[in-house]
Amino acid sequence: MLRTRFTEEFGIEHPIVQGGMMWVGRAELVAAVANAGALGFITALTQPTPDDLRLEIERCRELTDKPFGVNLTILPSIKPPPYDEYRQAIIDSGVKIVEIAGSNPATHLEHLKPHGIKVIHKCTSVRHALKAQSVGVDAVSIDGFECAGHPGENDIPGLILIPAAAEQITVPMLASGGIANAEGLVAALALGADGVNMGTRFMCTQESCVDQKVKEQIVANSELDTQLIFRTLRNTARVADNEVSRKVVEIEKAGGSFEDIRDLVSGQRGRKVFENGELDAGIWTTGQSQGLIHDIPTVAELVSRMVSEAEQIITGRLSELVAEPVAARS
Amino acid sequence: MLRTRFTEEFGIEHPIVQGGMMWVGRAELVAAVANAGALGFITALTQPTPDDLRLEIERCRELTDKPFGVNLTILPSIKPPPYDEYRQAIIDSGVKIVEIAGSNPATHLEHLKPHGIKVIHKCTSVRHALKAQSVGVDAVSIDGFECAGHPGENDIPGLILIPAAAEQITVPMLASGGIANAEGLVAALALGADGVNMGTRFMCTQESCVDQKVKEQIVANSELDTQLIFRTLRNTARVADNEVSRKVVEIEKAGGSFEDIRDLVSGQRGRKVFENGELDAGIWTTGQSQGLIHDIPTVAELVSRMVSEAEQIITGRLSELVAEPVAARS
Numbered sequence: 001m002l003r004t005r006f007t008e009e010f011g012i013e014h015p016i017v018q019g020g021m022m023w024v025g026r027a028e029l030v031a032a033v034a035n036a037g038a039l040g041f042i043t044a045l046t047q048p049t050p051d052d053l054r055l056e057i058e059r060c061r062e063l064t065d066k067p068f069g070v071n072l073t074i075l076p077s078i079k080p081p082p083y084d085e086y087r088q089a090i091i092d093s094g095v096k097i098v099e100i101a102g103s104n105p106a107t108h109l110e111h112l113k114p115h116g117i118k119v120i121h122k123c124t125s126v127r128h129a130l131k132a133q134s135v136g137v138d139a140v141s142i143d144g145f146e147c148a149g150h151p152g153e154n155d156i157p158g159l160i161l162i163p164a165a166a167e168q169i170t171v172p173m174l175a176s177g178g179i180a181n182a183e184g185l186v187a188a189l190a191l192g193a194d195g196v197n198m199g200t201r202f203m204c205t206q207e208s209c210v211d212q213k214v215k216e217q218i219v220a221n222s223e224l225d226t227q228l229i230f231r232t233l234r235n236t237a238r239v240a241d242n243e244v245s246r247k248v249v250e251i252e253k254a255g256g257s258f259e260d261i262r263d264l265v266s267g268q269r270g271r272k273v274f275e276n277g278e279l280d281a282g283i284w285t286t287g288q289s290q291g292l293i294h295d296i297p298t299v300a301e302l303v304s305r306m307v308s309e310a311e312q313i314i315t316g317r318l319s320e321l322v323a324e325p326v327a328a329r330s
Numbered sequence: 331m332l333r334t335r336f337t338e339e340f341g342i343e344h345p346i347v348q349g350g351m352m353w354v355g356r357a358e359l360v361a362a363v364a365n366a367g368a369l370g371f372i373t374a375l376t377q378p379t380p381d382d383l384r385l386e387i388e389r390c391r392e393l394t395d396k397p398f399g400v401n402l403t404i405l406p407s408i409k410p411p412p413y414d415e416y417r418q419a420i421i422d423s424g425v426k427i428v429e430i431a432g433s434n435p436a437t438h439l440e441h442l443k444p445h446g447i448k449v450i451h452k453c454t455s456v457r458h459a460l461k462a463q464s465v466g467v468d469a470v471s472i473d474g475f476e477c478a479g480h481p482g483e484n485d486i487p488g489l490i491l492i493p494a495a496a497e498q499i500t501v502p503m504l505a506s507g508g509i510a511n512a513e514g515l516v517a518a519l520a521l522g523a524d525g526v527n528m529g530t531r532f533m534c535t536q537e538s539c540v541d542q543k544v545k546e547q548i549v550a551n552s553e554l555d556t557q558l559i560f561r562t563l564r565n566t567a568r569v570a571d572n573e574v575s576r577k578v579v580e581i582e583k584a585g586g587s588f589e590d591i592r593d594l595v596s597g598q599r600g601r602k603v604f605e606n607g608e609l610d611a612g613i614w615t616t617g618q619s620q621g622l623i624h625d626i627p628t629v630a631e632l633v634s635r636m637v638s639e640a641e642q643i644i645t646g647r648l649s650e651l652v653a654e655p656v657a658a659r660s
Binding site for chain 2: 001002003004126144145146154155156157158159160161163164166167177178179181183184186187188189190191192222223224288289291292311313314315318319321322323324
């Protein structure tokens with residue numbers, strides 16, 4: 001067992017979180033994570049309507065009696081989804097933990113806190129983490145440059161970002177991005193985090209709904225096999241290296257606009273990758289941590305292996321390095 | 331005391347290394363590092379001639395009777411310095427540890443190994459670390475994206491690069507880039523390193539020869555205050571954010587060539603920064619770890635603080651997280 005401020009304050013067994021993942025954060029995975037004693041999040045916007053989200057939360061409740069949360073990610077969009085209605089669905093469903101990403105959490109907090117909902121804010125800079133803390137979030141999840149999805153525009157990896165944030169953040173803090181095994185978990189704890197958030201690693205488990213071909217590709221990929229797209233739009237995304245992402249990078253380098261790549265990056269093409277295993281159908285999200293992923297375990301195997309290996313690293317390998325000075329030995 | 335394979339095999343007290351730094355790796359700093367029980371490296375090419383290097387090594391010997399090494403960095407150059415003569419100066423001076431960076435170490439090994447010299451190879455990818463190991467280096471130092479100077483072109487931060495390398499590297503391994511305190515040291519050890527290499531942190535000590543204004547700027551800077559230059563030349567360097575580096579980035583973005591920036595990046599301009607504290611005179615090297623640097627200690631204070639805090643993190647904070655399951659407690 002690894003007990004941290006995060007496990008205590010959020011009432012979960014292990015300091016491991018499966019955060020929001022578009023098309024991936026569905027009831028089966030989230031329930032498996034909960035049943036393994038970790039904290040999973042249903043991704044609100046993967047559900048086509050707020051009512052579908054209500055059903056998905058119900059479905060998850062049937063699969064686990066342990067706590068789980070819902071992720072609500074606000075991203076720049078020409079035709080934004082009805083965020084307020086999704087948020088109301090979360091409140092009405094009695095979910096008690098929400099992960100907010102992509103915007104100032106203040107307005108959401110106003111609505112969520114009166115219902116006793118704990119809010120984790122996901123961000124990519126110390127400045128935004130401090131801002132979120134100042135408006136009253138219950139925890140921050142800080143996402144390094146190595147992460148899948150949206151690393152922000154500052155390019156600060158976890159090895160710097162986690163301790164830099166830890167110097168100033170007083171609420172529980174999760175390290176996100178680049179973590180896929182026990183070594184990463186212990187490193188994050190050493191750097192001052194109270195737990196870790198993992199996306200790519202949970203995507204590559206038995207209970208994840210993505211096509212088997214995607215999981216096998218993650219295992220086959222090394223840390224080198226990602227691309228950063230949308231740099232020119234200042235909305236950078238780390239995605240799998242494939243025909244489509246290379247083409248997007250090429251168009252961006254040549255000075256192309258969003259209009260030039262719009263069709264290539266359609267979410268429906270991404271769905272084809274995840275749902276049908278058409279690996280070159282579109283853009284799909286994965287992180288550099290895929291270089292550390294070598295198998296497709298069940299969620300329970302993954303979580304229990306990470307925790308027991310992390311304990312061994314702390315009480316075994318690391319503790320054995322601490323030697324008495326020679327003078328004190330004799 | 332922290333004992334690792336690295337401290338044992340290299341005969342030093344602490345698993346902390348001050349690697350090569352142009353204009354910075356001089357006798358006073360290297361001797362202070364040695365006297366503190368860590369491993370310092372004189373930077374060969376900071377000396378104008380191989381004979382000056384002989385004198386610098388002698389000067390260092392007068393300041394310490396502990397082991398130290400010499401760094402030899404091979405970089406793309408139109409008029410390369412006489413590397414073979416520098417190498418011969420190292421051999422003749424009886425130095426027993428050499429850090430090689432920037433090229434295949436095979437030819438150097440051929441010359442150095444017959445003299446009982448241990449060779450550490452510095453590189454930025456798992457592939458190059460494996461190559462170096464296969465040709466017989468005694469240790470590898472693996473440099474993540476967050477590092478000062480030359481991070482390579484793959485952009486893999488230490489949180490991924492260290493454990494990915496640790497899975498395959500069997501010789502002792504140093505984690506380099508982004509480490510400036512005890513938290514980073516413990517994280518690196520957790521990720522599978524046998525020690526850490528620090529540049530920026532040692533540059534910002536009392537015994538470092540750089541102007542006080544540079545040290546104060548490092549303390550003032552955050553992790554955000556660096557720039558990546560020479561990306562377009564595929565010879566990326568992470569340097570301090572200042573007027574000159576911003577101008578270089580601008581010219582590169584506009585499609586400029588090396589000829590267009592040659593004057594701006596002259597080494598003599600960089601010397602003016604380090605030697606006279608003219609912070610905007612030229613390009614100067616610093617890493618993202620500056621965001622974790624808040625003081626200008628003596629080298630002895632720095633090393634002893636890092637080691638004792640690292641011990642406390644391992645035997646205190648981390649070990650206290652490991653709890654018996656509730657069932658086992660009663």
